[in-house]
Amino acid sequence: MRVPGLLDLEPQEVRGRLTALAAALGLELELTARLVGKVPLLWNRSPEAAAAKLNGIAKELGVEGAAAAALLMGAPALASVNMPGIVRDRVEAVSDALGVSTAQAAVMLGRQSMLWVVARGDVRSAVPAVATGLGLSKEEACQLAERMPVLLACEASWLQLNVSDLASSSGLPRQALLDLIAKYPALCALQAPGLLQGFEELAGLLEVTLDDVLALLQTQPTLLLAKIPAILGAMDVLTSALRLPSPSAALALLVAQPSLLYDITPASMAARLEQLGVVLACTPEEARNVALQQPALLVVPPSVLQTALASASQQLGRPTDELLALLLAEPGAVLGLGYLGGSNGAAQGWAQRLGMDQQAVSVLLATHPALLEMSPNTLKARMESLAALFDVPAAAAAQLLLRHPGFAAIPPNVTITRAKGLSMALRCSMARAGELIAKVPALLVLPTSCLSPGTLAGTRIETLLDVCATYEFYTTQWLMAAAKERSPQRVTSFSGMHK
Numbered sequence: 001m002r003v004p005g006l007l008d009l010e011p012q013e014v015r016g017r018l019t020a021l022a023a024a025l026g027l028e029l030e031l032t033a034r035l036v037g038k039v040p041l042l043w044n045r046s047p048e049a050a051a052a053k054l055n056g057i058a059k060e061l062g063v064e065g066a067a068a069a070a071l072l073m074g075a076p077a078l079a080s081v082n083m084p085g086i087v088r089d090r091v092e093a094v095s096d097a098l099g100v101s102t103a104q105a106a107v108m109l110g111r112q113s114m115l116w117v118v119a120r121g122d123v124r125s126a127v128p129a130v131a132t133g134l135g136l137s138k139e140e141a142c143q144l145a146e147r148m149p150v151l152l153a154c155e156a157s158w159l160q161l162n163v164s165d166l167a168s169s170s171g172l173p174r175q176a177l178l179d180l181i182a183k184y185p186a187l188c189a190l191q192a193p194g195l196l197q198g199f200e201e202l203a204g205l206l207e208v209t210l211d212d213v214l215a216l217l218q219t220q221p222t223l224l225l226a227k228i229p230a231i232l233g234a235m236d237v238l239t240s241a242l243r244l245p246s247p248s249a250a251l252a253l254l255v256a257q258p259s260l261l262y263d264i265t266p267a268s269m270a271a272r273l274e275q276l277g278v279v280l281a282c283t284p285e286e287a288r289n290v291a292l293q294q295p296a297l298l299v300v301p302p303s304v305l306q307t308a309l310a311s312a313s314q315q316l317g318r319p320t321d322e323l324l325a326l327l328l329a330e331p332g333a334v335l336g337l338g339y340l341g342g343s344n345g346a347a348q349g350w351a352q353r354l355g356m357d358q359q360a361v362s363v364l365l366a367t368h369p370a371l372l373e374m375s376p377n378t379l380k381a382r383m384e385s386l387a388a389l390f391d392v393p394a395a396a397a398a399q400l401l402l403r404h405p406g407f408a409a410i411p412p413n414v415t416i417t418r419a420k421g422l423s424m425a426l427r428c429s430m431a432r433a434g435e436l437i438a439k440v441p442a443l444l445v446l447p448t449s450c451l452s453p454g455t456l457a458g459t460r461i462e463t464l465l466d467v468c469a470t471y472e473f474y475t476t477q478w479l480m481a482a483a484k485e486r487s488p489q490r491v492t493s494f495s496g497m498h499k
Contacts, residue, residue: 025054038073097118104142115146123153143178170199194458206232212251220404262411299370355394386401419434425448
């Protein structure tokens with residue numbers, strides 16, 4: 001329990017004390033509750049003393065009370081410092097490293113506490129350099145650095161993607177492009193014209209908008225491992241069987257559920273809708289509406305879904321029809337409770353077949369329930385193929401599936417063929433092509449005309465992999481440093497204080 005003794009109090013008393021504290025701090029009640037949860041020290045002080053603490057820090061840093069509260073939530077130990085000037089010194093050290101004002105650094109630290117452990121020597125591109133390299137405003141660069149701090153450790157020469165040019169040329173929202181970079185930082189090393197060409201060519205081939213292509217890259221870029229005719233074929237079937245209004249709607253369905261990409265026909269889709277209607281005790285038309293809201297239900301075997309609903313209903317003491325809302329919102333929750341965690345031991349059986357930890361298997365299948373469509377042996381074979389192609393352990397292949405279920409939905413021979421084509425175009429090894437696909441699958445949007453020996457859209461392969469290596473190294477280093485900050489070892493001798 002974060003706040004000792006809190007459960008001993010009556011709810012009305014807790015709310016009354018929180019309300020008084022919120023009034024003294026000048027914060028909203030919800031923010032005050034979160035602040036107390038992170039910094040219990042403030043709960044044990046009078047509202048006036050807590051306000052003096054928070055206001056002193058806010059005044060010293062030149063920020064609003066809400067920003068000071070966020071700062072304390074990210075670094076609760078600061079609440080124990082009795083001199084606000086010491087807090088300012090620590091924030092100034094970060095502001096010097098990031099190239100921003102003290103007040104801006106305080107705001108950034110409140111939104112991304114990992115910045116506390118970014119040493120000055122780690123920074124190769126401070127916020128102004130990120131803004132210049134990527135064509136951003138300083139505020140946008142700050143927000144991007146908060147979401148993806150590793151950009152600060154990248155060499156300035158690697159930051160080539162001018163977001164302003166790409167946004168103005170494509171008409172795509174700047175924020176959506178920043179979201180894409182935050183998810184795949186290696187994209188910052190590409191030139192805007194090459195990326196735009198990939199967007200436009202793919203949109204033309206699939207007869208969708210640039211926004212649809214951007215949504216695909218943000219959510220399910222591994223869908224592009226498949227050949228364009230295969231994607232178009234699946235879109236046509238889905239459009240006909242589910243009476244979709246446009247190719248954009250069909251692509252969105254594939255992005256949401258890549259397992260619909262292969263082995264579907266109008267007849268099989270009609271049969272799936274009928275089976276879903278039987279399980280949910282509804283008409284095919286109602287089943288269609290359910291499937292549009294949650295496409296995973298089209299691929300989860302009816303027997304599995306029926307077992308999960310019956311078991312979850314029994315465990316929760318609720319009729320099956322009351323679980324429909326939960327099934328639509330979180331099908332993995334129902335399957336996790338009713339099928340994987342039920343008395344039939346499904347998770348244990350899958351874990352034994354896959355040679356994985358039972359908890360890891362439960363997380364994988366609950367996160368991507370469509371994987372239940374294939375047998376454990378099939379999934380294991382696909383994971384082994386991915387592990388061999390990407391030259392990673394089986395556990396790493398499982399993590400790839402957790403992030404990109406498209407790797408499991410697409411047959412291994414298709415993925416291998418795509419990697420072979422990439423290696424031939426780039427004149428690199430299959431291992432190097434596989435590494436690029438695994439680490440930056442969004443690169444698959446680049447057309448063949450943008451690929452040449454050793455470069456993608458004018459950017460050297462080594463530069464892209466350098467960004468990936470920087471991400472891997474510093475993320476690990478900073479996470480370990482942050483964990484050490486949260487649980488520091490006690491210094492028991494003067495000889496250890498220099499470490």
